[in-house]
Amino acid sequence: MDTLDIKRPENIVYRKPALITDNVMHYCPGCSHGTVHKLIAEVIEEMGIQDKTVGISPVGCSVFAYNYIDIDWQEAAHGRAPALATATKRLCPDKYVFTYQGDGDLASIGTAEIIHACSRGENIVVIFINNGIYGMTGGQMAPTTLLGMKTSTTPYGRDAKLNGFPLKITEMLAALDGTAYITRQSVHTAAAARKAKNAIRKGFEYSHLGIGLSFIEIVSTCNSGWKLSPVEANKWMVENMFAKYPLGDIKDTSIAEKK
Amino acid sequence: MAEKILMKGNEAIAVSAIRNGVDGYFGYPITPQSEVMETLMKEKPWETTGMVVLQAESEVSSINMVYGGASCGKKVMTSSSSPGISLMCEGISYIAGSELPCVIVNVMRGGPGLGTIQPSQSDYTQCVKGGGHGDYHCMVLAPASAQDMYDFVDWGFELAFKYRNPVIVLADGIIGQLMEKVELRPVKPRRTEEEILRVAPWATTGKPAGRERNIITSLSLDSTTQENFNKKLLAKYESIKENEVRFSEYMTDDAEYLFVAFGCSSRICEAATDILRQEGIKAGLLRPITLFPFPEKEIARLAGQVKSIMSIELNLGQMVEDVRLAANGRCPVGFYGRQGGIVFTPEEIAGEFKKFNNLK
Structure with a gap:
């Protein structure tokens, strides 16, 4: 099969989603962001809701998410995305509104905003990228950094006495009555990415049922911050991050239960 | 003859917001302006005009709700008093940097710090010169009566949308609390979706086929882009100085x-x-x-x-x-x-x- 054959429409088995722009991604090779962006773009495309979707990007590596997915975007201040999403959804209830936030943004500086958006049961979707580190600013400790993990601000490893414990914010949010769907996924294999996509789709669908907030954590790699190759980073994530942050649904309030 | 009602300056803000077709109010309780949100909650405008009223978890959050609502091209506002305005300054800087319209009411009390709940005018420098980080200005309107409180809401939104710039109504505890006769002006309905598309084509209302995606952001990593943006803001402020002095x-x-x-x-x-x-x-x-x-x-x-x-x-x-x-x-x-x-x-x-x- 030569190149021309491969490009024939009938031979294409995998392609860039129509809603992913042609901008060159700034994410490091091996980073999970690109994959998660692609899944979100696929879900929006498959649901046919491009003209009804508003994304809220955070401060962090994914601050530029608006360069890559071809929808309307608001770029929030650090940690404040759930507040923007709250107003957007309440003022435009027919829209699909989602935030895309990292662990520093959501679980550190933005804890008040995410907790209260969950508690109020805002009908939005939150995509939470947890890679246990501040990527954009150069690999500092995040609230989700594992004990013993070395970062530029925990050069000898995170010490509970000095730095406190890793924050399992997803479990915390599951305890709040306003949340409809809470799940933890990853995208390190094709099978995992398919599950994560289904979770994102469920979140988007739930957000139009008026049953509360859907929260999808994606345990992710930051191979640059972790100073590992992409392959080693995936392996390290499976062995260490998944032990602290196990995958799977944490809460799925069915519509019947809510009623 | 137009209807005149005896009300507090703070109540006038709330009544005016409902009657002038404001889409959303987001606030957090603080003395001496809590009557604004209390009046709105009592009036239940979501049942009449469809206006959204929400008590946020903090002033940080309420100003960022304003940021999100303004990003959708809606007429959104908040009110607070001095310590609350300090917390909002981050959000106000982002709103100015994203060139979004909104109205922020500051019913000033004495400071610094927790200060006093009694009236003061000590946020002049904060509100007129900036308050948050970066080179920006809010337009600042100074009411001197309950009638001004009523009228400046509508005037504030007119200016905010004309210049895509945040407007601060800089009142104080006296103006907020004093009861005076207020003449109710004719009602203005909320804007329809079509009107919003016309006055705010930049708004994030969902990207239809055939238009570029709308992005609300204040980020420009490239220095030349940022400098050009700063110069654009300067030109806007010069135009405001030329045309809007009252x-x-x-x-x-x-x-x-x-x-x-x-x-x-x-x-x-x-x-x-x-x-x-x-x-x-x-x-x-x-x-x-x-x-x-x-x-x-x-x-x-x-x-x-x-x-x-x-x-x-x-x-x-x-x-x-x-x-x-x-x-x-x-x-x-x-x-x-x-x-x-x-x-x-x-x-x-x-x-x-x-x-x-x-x-x-």
Whole structure:
């Protein structure tokens, strides 16, 4: 099969989603962001809701998410995305509104905003990228950094006495009555990415049922911050991050239960 | 005849928001302005006009709700008092940097810190000069009555959308709490979706096929892009200065001495002017109604006419710096102020005026 054959429409088995722009991604090779962006773009495309979707990007590596997915975007201040999403959804209830936030943004500086958006049961979707580190600013400790993990601000490893414990914010949010769907996924294999996509789709669908907030954590790699190759980073994530942050649904309030 | 109702300045803000087709209010309780949200919640406008009213978890959150709502092209507002405005300054900077329209009401109380819940004008510098980080200005309107509180909501949104810029209504505890007759203006309905698309084509309303995606952001990592944006903002502020200055004058035609005062202080200075006039002293008053843009030209003109100017403020002397810049040495500029929630009397001001001008 030569190149021309491969490009024939009938031979294409995998392609860039129509809603992913042609901008060159700034994410490091091996980073999970690109994959998660692609899944979100696929879900929006498959649901046919491009003209009804508003994304809220955070401060962090994914601050530029608006360069890559071809929808309307608001770029929030650090940690404040759930507040923007709250107003957007309440003022435009027919829209699909989602935030895309990292662990520093959501679980550190933005804890008040995410907790209260969950508690109020805002009908939005939150995509939470947890890679246990501040990527954009150069690999500092995040609230989700594992004990013993070395970062530029925990050069000898995170010490509970000095730095406190890793924050399992997803479990915390599951305890709040306003949340409809809470799940933890990853995208390190094709099978995992398919599950994560289904979770994102469920979140988007739930957000139009008026049953509360859907929260999808994606345990992710930051191979640059972790100073590992992409392959080693995936392996390290499976062995260490998944032990602290196990995958799977944490809460799925069915519509019947809510009623 | 138009309906007149006795109400507090804070209540006037709430009633005006509903009657002027505001889409959303997001706030957090703080004295002395809690009546704004209380009135809105009591009136339940979501059942009549469809206006959204939400009590946020903090002022940080309420201003970011305003940021999100303004990003959708909606008429959104918040209100707070001094410590709350400090918390909002991050969000206000982002709103200014993203060129979004909104109205923010600051019912000032004394500071710094937790300060006092009594009235003050000590956020002049914060609100007029910036407050948050970066080179930006809010347009700042200074009400002096409950009627102004009512009228400035609509005027604020008109300016905010005209210039895509945040507008601060800079009131104080007196104006917020005092009860006066307020004339209710004709009702303006909320904008329809079609109207929003027309007045705010930049809004994030969902990207239809055939238009570029709308992105609300204040980020530009490239230095040249950022500098060009800063220059664009400067041009906007120059245009605001050229076109939107508003002030009122009292007895200035033949004035030999001038008071400059805003908000509640201007009303007390009006009474002080009357006292001095009765004593044969030709005093006059200029009240800046817009603090940004500041009535520089008018003060400069009057500085060439009068023997001296006194800036009268409920703070340690903040606006007086702008009065001095405007007078630019044409005449001496003095200051008198009270702090901590203590409000001067007209007699006190007349006395301080005579002291400053060596008059018996």
